[in-house]
Amino acid sequence: MSRLVVVSNRIPTGATPSGGLVVALHDALSQSGGCWIGTSNETGEKPGALEQIAGQPYTRMAFQLTEEEMVGYYLGFANSVLWPLCHRRVDLVRLSLPDFATYQAVNRRVARLVANTITPEDVIWIHDYHFIPLARALRDLGVTNRIGFFLHIPFPVLSDLAILPEPAAFAAWLAHYDLIGLQTRGDVARCLEMFRADPRAEFLTDGSIKFQERVTAVRSFPIGIDVEGFQADAERTGSNLFGSDNPERFVIGVDRLDYTKGLPNRFEAFGRYLELRPEGSRPCLIQIAPPTRQEVQAYQEITEELQGITGRINGRFAELDWTPIRFINRSVDRSRLARLYRCAQACLVTSLADGMNLVAKEFVAAQDPEDPGVLILSRFAGAAEDMVDALQVNPYDREDMAAAIDLAFRMPLEERQRRHVNCMDVVRRTDSALWSKNFLAVLRSIPVQVPLDVGSLHSSGGIVVGHRAHLGRRSEWKGKAVRPPLR
Ligand code: ADQ
Secondary structure, three states: OOOEEEEEEEOOOOOOOOOHHHHHHHHHHHHHOEEEEEEOOOOOOOOOEEEEOOOOOEEEEEEOOOHHHHHHHHHHHHHHHHHHHHOOOHHHOOOOHHHHHHHHHHHHHHHHHHHOOOOOOOEEEEEOHHHOOHHHHHHHOOOOOOEEEEOOOOOOOHHHHHHOOOHHHHHHHHOOOOEEEEOOHHHHHHHHHHHHOOOOEEEOOOOOEEEOOEEEEEEEOOOOOOHHHHHHHHHOOOOOOOOOOOOOEEEEEEOOEOHHHOHHHHHHHHHHHHHHOOOOOOEEEEEEOOEOOOOOHHHHHHHHHHHHHHHHHHHHHOEOOEOOEEEEOOOOOHHHHHHHHHHOOEEEEOOOOEOOOHHHHHHHHHOOOOOOOEEEEEOOEHHHHOOOOOEEEOOOOHHHHHHHHHHHHHOOHHHHHHHHHHHHHHHHHOOHHHHHHHHHHHHHHOOOEEOHHHOOOOOOOOOEEOOHHHHOOHHHOOOHHHOOOOO
């Protein structure tokens, strides 16, 4: 089997991987060998150092971003342009041409690093919006390996792309991948709409897209969690999670503190439910939301807004021995989180836009099938496409969400069990190991595309699509376009 080279913004540190995506990629890399390349946690000038992980057949390589790159590439173009753009918040886009230049420059730098690490047979799998132009930069260096891309966040709406400094570049960047993986069928539809509107693109009979001289396939691969690992964590008994402050009944929310997660809408809806609740009941909303990207203004604003709403609602409803909203701005370790999900009567996922939302799947996996809690799920989360037996809500509609909380607390056992069985079926079908296996199987099945000026195997015009083996051995490669990358 060909080696795998993964590029993602963050790479795990330490020997024991945890979290669905990390476990899935770790397993895939362990099976095929290869390298995992990503940004180091520290800024500095180190271009990248390979680290062999004890007992593993693959290496990791962390490269540092300079302070300037951190600001222009990561906080700037990636998180203040692409993130809001993909989440339909163009009002929050902060455009800056120097940031756009830095984003592309970092991608070119990472491309050189990757090119120096791979062998011609390696399969390359690039993750997320930080690296959209990476395939293009690799092709410019003559890399002809199969390159796949997975976008973890929603695919942007065509009309919103006009906000980019060079709108036409977005489709051209993506067209340099052999396979574009997206979370949902809705994302695929938006991606195809973009290509359909582009005069450079042509649709082939098998549904793939010919864009100038390359062919690219677009498919959905809904991501999931490490189901068994998560269930084992949830079933583990441990110390009492709440000490003497056991809530009577509670709904749980777990999110990074991000404006896309609809947290103000959620808090307001819970406040509305408190107005409507049966007399004498003392429900809680336990919200775990560690801050992220605090250097970006939009993230500072959401933190302040939530503190304000929490203070107002608690001020109005709290009693000496009851705090309705417990707002915890910290991370919780995975096994405690899993147990917390299991104790909750309901989970609130209120995303205004979300690629998938793994919290929804974690909550379902953590439940006791004999007495499961209820998932209340925004119809704007990718997870809603398949989890049709969750209580789906419109996060913009406070009354709808308050009614869903009420229904979740009152739902008869048989209905909770029926919904849980169906949601659990989706969670199992999208297990993270299956997700990476499916993606890589499709990517590996795609014929390698080699530019025409490579050697003697030519047809008229365009590219030769065929297996690399047809071109003979590595030493026979000719032409600037396919310089065999250095190891
Ligand atoms: P995120 O936006 O980070 O991911 P999500 O899919 O919900 O959103 O994943 C969050 C992960 O972080 C979950 O595993 C959750 O348990 C964990 N987490 C969140 N808050 C935590 C806390 N306080 N303590 C401990 N753990 C916490 C992006 C996209 C999603 C997509 C994923 C994966 O935005 O749409 O589902 O990538 O592709």
